[in-house]
Amino acid sequence: MxxxxxxxxxxxxxxxxxxxxxxxxxxxxxxxxxxxxxxxxxxxxxxxxxxxxxxxxxxxxxxxxxxxxxxxxxxxxxxxxxxxxxxxxxxxxxxxxxxxxxxxxxxxxxxxxxxxxxxxxxxxxxxxxxxxxxxxxxxxxxxxxxxDRLTDPVARLARAISGMFNPVLYPNMGEKLPISQEELGELAGLPRQRANIAIKQLSAMGCVHAEYGSLVVTDLAALRNYQEREV
Structure with missing residues (x-):
């Protein structure tokens, strides 16, 4: 159901x-x-x-x-x-x-x-x-x-994605986040085109894998470490 x-x-x-x-x-x-x-x-x-x-x-x-x-x-x-x-x-x-x-x-x-x-x-x-x-x-x-002080679009996107995988606030979240690239850009405060480029960079680093209408997080620790390193 x-x-x-x-x-x-x-x-x-x-x-x-x-x-x-x-x-x-x-x-x-x-x-x-x-x-x-x-x-x-x-x-x-x-x-x-x-x-x-x-x-x-x-x-x-x-x-x-x-x-x-x-x-x-x-x-x-x-x-x-x-x-x-x-x-x-x-x-x-x-x-x-x-x-x-x-x-x-x-x-x-x-x-x-x-x-x-x-x-x-x-x-x-x-x-x-x-x-x-x-x-x-x-x-x-x-x-x-x-x-909010971040200027690097990849760091902004990493922060937005990892925030959705908070195990205390959102314990129902699995590895796959059903979300469009447009929605991701909106959450990160990025235009869609810049969000797409940032997703490709995170994908090349092995942090995420983009699928149609969703995003699979393959290395959450690396995603969190990236945003922490850039803050």
Whole structure:
């Protein structure tokens, strides 16, 4: 069965953060959660929106961005299938501080704030997961600050690709990333032509192998070391 056709309870049994919870807990979450479908370039949430839910990607790909006063759009990260975002915003009060946009047709799961808080109050397992997410998210954003200074397109692309293979934030990711070269360029802040050249360079180094509509990471350690060396 395709993920787009699965019920919420079936998806929650597969998603990190909920799949290890007892079945009665997942059933309650499924009763209170809801999903939505977004086409390419549609907003999932906008900066300034009230925070009503914790959001997960059941199937598809999102990008998290922010527009500065100068007009420059800052790309924070991509969120692939199996990833969650916004736990910090749900814990705090206030509004979203970023835009989240679908990069392709995407199905997302919304766990309401009240359900999220109930899980924090009652589940040690869920608390452990959220603490891990928050810690890893901090490291991720510190890395983004450094990566924003990169001028080498190959280093920018290496950073964007390796970020999608974070084992804590995106544990469902295998060796193959279903993504187009255009989407990769968008995540790295590169024009499509420069992204294509950078992919060929990483492929020649043995880090990745490009296939139609996807990218196979053949040496993740080398990919991470490349971006770290260039920062």
């Amino acid at each position: 395709k993920r787009a056709d699965k019920t919420l309870i079936a998806l929650l049994a597969e998603m990190p953060g909920t799949r290890t919870l007892p079945e009665p807990v997942r059933e309650r979450i499924a009763c209170e959660a809801y999903d939505s479908i977004h086409q390419r370039n549609e907003f999932v949430v906008r900066a300034g929106d009230p925070v009503h839910s914790w959001v997960g990607v059941a199937d598809g790909l999102l990008k998290i961005t922010n527009a500065c006063r100068s007009g420059k759009v800052v790309m924070f990260t991509g969120v692939p299938s199996g990833g969650w975002f916004g736990e910090g915003s749900v814990i705090k009060t206030g509004v979203r501080r970023y835009d989240v946009i679908a990069m392709r047709p995407t199905r997302v799961i919304h766990i309401p704030r009240t359900t999220f808080r109930w899980l924090l109050d009652t589940s040690f397992e869920f608390n452990h997961f959220i603490i891990g997410q928050l810690n890893e998210r901090l490291s991720q954003y510190l890395g983004m600050v450094e990566a």
